[in-house]
Amino acid sequence: MKTLNFILGVVPSAVEGGSKTGEMNSPVWYIIGALLTIFLFAYLIYALIKPEKF
Numbered sequence: 001m002k003t004l005n006f007i008l009g010v011v012p013s014a015v016e017g018g019s020k021t022g023e024m025n026s027p028v029w030y031i032i033g034a035l036l037t038i039f040l041f042a043y044l045i046y047a048l049i050k051p052e053k054f
Contacts (some may be wrong), residue, residue, distance in 0.1 A: 047053075
């Protein structure tokens with residue numbers, strides 16, 4: 001129940017400053033997210049193949 005209260009408290013404040021919400025929708029953030037995902041995926045595969053190093 002605390003999470004719901006937190007979400008309801010944060011979302012209206014984000015909507016009020018309408019100009020700030022569009023900044024995270026640029027293609028650069030999608031590219032950064034894709035690179036981070038590939039890096040994490042490669043790390044997990046490497047840890048699965050060579051578990052003695054971890």
